[in-house]
Amino acid sequence: MRPPETGPPTALLCGEIRTCLLPARQALDIRSAAQFLALRADERVLLSERPTLYARSPDTLTGVDCPLPAADGARVRAVGTVAAHAVLTEGRVLQTSARFRAPASGPDQRRPWGQYLIRPGTVEPLGKLPREPVARGVLDGGRQGDLDVGLIADALLTRLLRHPLLDQRPPMRSRPTRLRWAALPAPSGAGPSLERFTLAEDELRTVRLRVPEDTPADEIAGLCADLALHDWLLTTVVRTFDGIRLGTGADRDGSSVLRALGPAVDHLLHLWMPRARVTPALARLWDPLEERPGFTRQWDALVHRIRDQLALQAIGPARREVEPAP
Known part of the structure; x- marks a missing residue:
C-alpha cells in the first residue's frame, strides 16, 4: 500500500462505502453530475464517459482524535484525518466512501494539527498499531466512541441526498447497502488476495484483503467500490x-x-x-x-x-x- 510522499509505510488501510439509488426520477447527465458532486471549490469533479458515465468528487477531510476499534479490547488512541468522497455511476447509483491509512507506529504524544494535515487520509496511532485486532475491530464495527468511518461516509451521503438537483422521486424501491473493508500488507513476494467477503445482516458486507505494500491506496479503494456497486446491483x-x-x-x-x-x-x-x-x-x-x-x-x-x-x-x-x- 503505497504511502504518501511523506510519512512511514502503511500497515493498515480501512474504509466503508454506502451505495444507494439516486432519489431522482431521471438520471443526472454529466454536467448535472459535476454540479452535484462539487464538494470543494478548489478542486474539480473527475468525469469520465467510457465505459460508463462516471463522476467522482474531490476528497474531503475530517479530523479525528479518538480510539481505534480493536477486537481484543485494546485502547489505541489515534489522531489524523479521514478522507471521504462520492461517486455517481451513470447518473443513477450514488456511493459515498470514507477511508484512512495507518502506519505501524506513531509518536508517543500528539503532534500539532499542521503535521497531520500534510498527510491527508492518514490516522497515526500514539505508539504501536495492533493491526490485526484493529482490522477485525473495523470489520466488526467497534465500540461507541471508537473511530467509525461509516459515520463519515453516512454524513456525506446525507449531505448529498439533500441537494436541490434531486426531486426525491426514485423510479423504483431499493435499500442502501454498506461495505466495510480492511486491507493488510501481503507477505513478502506475494500478490494481492481477497481473504474474505461476507454478507452480514442489516445490509452490511465486509471485505478483508491482503495487498503488496506498494499498492496505491486509491486503487484498493477503487476495487472495494466496484465490489460494493455490483453487490448492490445484484x-x-x-x-x-x-x-x-x-x-x-x-x-x-x-x-x-x-x-x-x-x-x-x-x-x-x-x-x-x-x-x-x-x-x-x-x-x-x-x-x-x-x-x-x-x-x-x-x-x-x-x-x-x-x-x-x-x-x-x-x-x-x-x-x-x-x-x-x-
Missing part, C-alpha cells in the same frame, strides 16, 4: 424479482410485473460491468466471487428471467385471445 434486482407474485392469477394483464421490472431494465441492467474501473493488478481479486458464489452467473440468470417475463407479458394478450373457452 441485491437490488434479486429483491425486485422476489417481490413479484408470478403465476398467481392475481395480475392477469401483467401490469404489476411491468411496473416492478420495467424500472430495473431502464435504470440498472446496463450497469453490470465488473472490473471496468479496477486496475489490472487488482482485477483478479474478482475471480473468487465469480467462482463462488458466482456473481455474474447469478446476474445473468436474473437478467434472462426478467427478459423472459417481459416477453411473456408482451405476448400475453394474444395468448389469451386464442385460449379455448372452458
Whole structure:
C-alpha cells in the first residue's frame, strides 16, 4: 500500500462505502453530475464517459482524535484525518466512501494539527498499531466512541441526498447497502488476495484483503467500490424479482410485473460491468466471487428471467385471445 510522499509505510488501510439509488426520477447527465458532486471549490469533479458515465468528487477531510476499534479490547488512541468522497455511476447509483491509512507506529504524544494535515487520509496511532485486532475491530464495527468511518461516509451521503438537483422521486424501491473493508500488507513476494467477503445482516458486507505494500491506496479503494456497486446491483434486482407474485392469477394483464421490472431494465441492467474501473493488478481479486458464489452467473440468470417475463407479458394478450373457452 503505497504511502504518501511523506510519512512511514502503511500497515493498515480501512474504509466503508454506502451505495444507494439516486432519489431522482431521471438520471443526472454529466454536467448535472459535476454540479452535484462539487464538494470543494478548489478542486474539480473527475468525469469520465467510457465505459460508463462516471463522476467522482474531490476528497474531503475530517479530523479525528479518538480510539481505534480493536477486537481484543485494546485502547489505541489515534489522531489524523479521514478522507471521504462520492461517486455517481451513470447518473443513477450514488456511493459515498470514507477511508484512512495507518502506519505501524506513531509518536508517543500528539503532534500539532499542521503535521497531520500534510498527510491527508492518514490516522497515526500514539505508539504501536495492533493491526490485526484493529482490522477485525473495523470489520466488526467497534465500540461507541471508537473511530467509525461509516459515520463519515453516512454524513456525506446525507449531505448529498439533500441537494436541490434531486426531486426525491426514485423510479423504483431499493435499500442502501454498506461495505466495510480492511486491507493488510501481503507477505513478502506475494500478490494481492481477497481473504474474505461476507454478507452480514442489516445490509452490511465486509471485505478483508491482503495487498503488496506498494499498492496505491486509491486503487484498493477503487476495487472495494466496484465490489460494493455490483453487490448492490445484484441485491437490488434479486429483491425486485422476489417481490413479484408470478403465476398467481392475481395480475392477469401483467401490469404489476411491468411496473416492478420495467424500472430495473431502464435504470440498472446496463450497469453490470465488473472490473471496468479496477486496475489490472487488482482485477483478479474478482475471480473468487465469480467462482463462488458466482456473481455474474447469478446476474445473468436474473437478467434472462426478467427478459423472459417481459416477453411473456408482451405476448400475453394474444395468448389469451386464442385460449379455448372452458
